[in-house]
Amino acid sequence: MKIVSAKVIVTCPGRNFVTLKIQTDQGIYGIGDATLNGRELSVVSYLQDHVIPCLIGRDAHQIEDIWQYLYRGAYWRRGPVTMSAIAAVDTALWDIKAKAANMPLYQLLGGRSREGVLVYGHANGKDIAETVDEVGKYIDMGYKAIRAQSGVPGLASTYGVAGDKMFYEPADAALPTENVWSTPKYLTHTPKLFEKLRDTYGDGHEFLHDVHHRLTPIEAARLGKSLEPYRLFWMEDAVPGENQEAFRIVRQHTVTPIAIGEVFNTIWDAKTLIQEHLIDYIRTTVVHAGGITHLRRIADFAALHHVRTGSHGATDLSPVCMGAALHFDIWVPNFGIQEYMRHTEETDAVFPHDYKFENGYLIPGDTPGHGVDIDEELAAKYEYKPAYLPVNRLEDGTLWHW
Ligand SMILES: O=C(O)C(=O)C[C@H](O)[C@H](O)CO
Numbered sequence: 212m213k214i215v216s217a218k219v220i221v222t223c224p225g226r227n228f229v230t231l232k233i234q235t236d237q238g239i240y241g242i243g244d245a246t247l248n249g250r251e252l253s254v255v256s257y258l259q260d261h262v263i264p265c266l267i268g269r270d271a272h273q274i275e276d277i278w279q280y281l282y283r284g285a286y287w288r289r290g291p292v293t294m295s296a297i298a299a300v301d302t303a304l305w306d307i308k309a310k311a312a313n314m315p316l317y318q319l320l321g322g323r324s325r326e327g328v329l330v331y332g333h334a335n336g337k338d339i340a341e342t343v344d345e346v347g348k349y350i351d352m353g354y355k356a357i358r359a360q361s362g363v364p365g366l367a368s369t370y371g372v373a374g375d376k377m378f379y380e381p382a383d384a385a386l387p388t389e390n391v392w393s394t395p396k397y398l399t400h401t402p403k404l405f406e407k408l409r410d411t412y413g414d415g416h417e418f419l420h421d422v423h424h425r426l427t428p429i430e431a432a433r434l435g436k437s438l439e440p441y442r443l444f445w446m447e448d449a450v451p452g453e454n455q456e457a458f459r460i461v462r463q464h465t466v467t468p469i470a471i472g473e474v475f476n477t478i479w480d481a482k483t484l485i486q487e488h489l490i491d492y493i494r495t496t497v498v499h500a501g502g503i504t505h506l507r508r509i510a511d512f513a514a515l516h517h518v519r520t521g522s523h524g525a526t527d528l529s530p531v532c533m534g535a536a537l538h539f540d541i542w543v544p545n546f547g548i549q550e551y552m553r554h555t556e557e558t559d560a561v562f563p564h565d566y567k568f569e570n571g572y573l574i575p576g577d578t579p580g581h582g583v584d585i586d587e588e589l590a591a592k593y594e595y596k597p598a599y600l601p602v603n604r605l606e607d608g609t610l611w612h613w
Pocket residue numbers: 248381421473523524525526527550600
């Protein structure tokens with residue numbers, strides 16, 4: 212089955228998405244997500260100018276060979292742009308193979324390992340009281356796991372805390388918004404939030420928290436320790452991930468489970484973290500870590516070291532990524548949890564899909580392929596709009612992590 216054409220579709224139904232569509236000589240097509248938040252057009256160019264010309268005429272069934280061809284063959288390995296482009300090709304090819312087999316994608320991976328994919332939603336509020344109320348709304352919707360973020364007293368705005376509660380969009384401005392950050396204020400405040408959540412809702416739900424890479428290792432160790440009485444499912448991105456060895460310090464001091472990986476692109480970003488048992492959950496996902504082919508490699512390596520998966524699933528990962536991720540999640544033996552930030556109605560209309568939310572779980576459908584399509588006519592109505600993620604500064608103006 213030969214690849215005869217491929218095109219990149221950019222659309223902005225409330226936020227930007229980049230989608231690759233690969234067409235074969237047998238009339239079967241596949242799609243893959245290529246969205247890299249705030250840097251979307253660099254992946255568009257990488258695909259259009261450098262990848263698509265190399266795909267034409269290749270056998271769409273040779274997924275592994277094409278992956279190696281694009282990874283090794285480029286000479287310049289890794290990085291978010293390269294790996295998002297490879298992921299888009301890989302996802303589209305798995306979609307094609309599953310459609311050709313007339314099976315849902317999870318059947319090709321090894322079949323279902325579970326009935327549904329446990330997901331966590333995002334609750335956030337300007338203060339503890341509002342966050343506790345928002346968590347209650349997620350519990351009422353049936354969520355069993357909820358990420359909680361709260362505004363910090365004395366800080367005007369904090370990433371993760373939004374006006375629109377259900378459809379929070381971090382890439383919120385044509386140029387980066389500037390937030391102010393104070394580690395001492397945050398470290399004093401955050402344990403109080405989780406104390407209140409456990410007091411209010413008891414022990415029946417999982418609570419998660421995202422630190423956004425803002426702490427040093429010893430500060431992260433302190434936070435993890437202070438959160439221990441509230442039994443978090445995980446503490447996410449506590450320190451920047453580049454220095455994997457730094458996690459040894461966090462690990463030595465706390466039994467709060469540790470998660471990281473949404474900014475990782477390959478197994479090499481997580482190798483030390485996994486083999487030294489420094490983390491509990493690896494959060495790489497389909498679109499930013501080389502597609503299903505590479506994610507499977509990471510998950511298998513993680514399984515050897517008791518590390519489970521917890522794929523990133525914010526709104527900037529399109530429904531195409533979510534669909535593919537759910538087929539992966541329903542199969543992967545060492546599954547942990549899947550993040551699920553709901554897309555808007557406009558986005559869902561552009562990307563018709565067959566997955567559904569039921570009682571705290573997402574269930575992939577049985578449509579052949581990954582079960583997500585793109586309505587190209589509708590997509591064309593939403594023109595690309597530049598949008599950036601915010602930046603973070605300390606109170607004295609120093610640029611900080613976010
Ligand atoms: O969903 C999360 O855990 C995030 O941290 C959201 C990210 O900031 C967002 O997806 C960046 O593009």
